[in-house]
Amino acid sequence: MCGVCGCGEGHSHSHDHEHDHEHPHDHDHHHEHVAEHAHAPGLSQFRMVQIEQDILAKNNRYAGENRRYFGERGILALNLVSSPGSGKTTLLTETIAQLKDDLDIAVIEGDQQTARDAERIRATGVAAVQINTGKGCHLDAHRVGHAVESLELKQHSLLFIENVGNLVCPSSFDLGEAHKVVILSVTEGEDKPIKYPDMFHAADLMILNKTDLLPYLDFDSEQCIQYAKQVNPRIKILSLSAKTGEGMDSWLRWLKAELDLQRIDYA
């Protein structure tokens, strides 16, 4: 049973977590609003309760568990975010084709409906699990935790979590990933980073995809990169075409280097 939520689903990696639920102290300063319920005097004692809790505290607890699970096993988990149609799944299938002989890879696919993307990934020969969010516009750490469990990830493997195509909502939800990677295709317009600043602010790496189409577009790459750095001075940016393979080498080297970092045993 899931250790945190008690949802009844299997969740093996959640048994060793700390129950660090903070129960805020009750500072009752009784404000009696008698006028509101004058018909029942004495029975309508409203009082104030201090909560002081992050709205996302629960998600963040699950994310912390996921992160610890990945950390203990040297797994590099990446949360891939973008608008629909940026080429995330093609980038993934191309990346997997190049790396699967050397690395253990698994994929969690998030979409509102259908298992089409997970099927595309499985066709490459790696394990993939589909999460359908229904009306939900983003993945959350709890569902990812259960998906991770069903994947039985190998030590030192690479886990791609392909979030729902949406440049707004997924930015607030930590899944326990090492990095958010935002993918932007050059067909989208160079001002996306300032139109959707939260996502670019939350990401550590931006991939400018479909660069093979640049000759046919008025896309200003320099301006786009400038906007992204304006929103997030720390963001690193790679330009590539998953279709032609141009620029893929840097992305593959980044992945291997980041995976290597996960293998370091810190004191």
Added chain:
Amino acid sequence: MHLPEGGMAGIAMHELSLCENILQVLEQQAESQQYHKVKTVWLEIGALACVEIDALRFSFDAVVQGSIAEQAKLEIIEIPGQAWCTACRRNVAVQQLYDLCPHCGSYHLQVNSGDQMRIKELEVE
């Protein structure tokens, strides 16, 4: 509030998840803090928190139907955005994540306030 057939059908925004989280906290706290009705909820929402207040209010009214917080009033305390300018070495006010430093024009800003979303306190019965 009138909702379309199927309850939440048609709503797809993360403010809905946020409100589901808020309701869970209210229900959990009801046991430990011994209340059975929530009259007012105060939230602190940062200007940089990626929360659309109108969407939050809409979602809240939908989510709390039939719960201990049905008809609860939502009070939003908006927290202004603030960032540390690494060039000026001082805190500056920012309205957007892409704002430049109003003093020196640098984009090397580190947000240090205004990205929070917290449940602050409740008025309960």
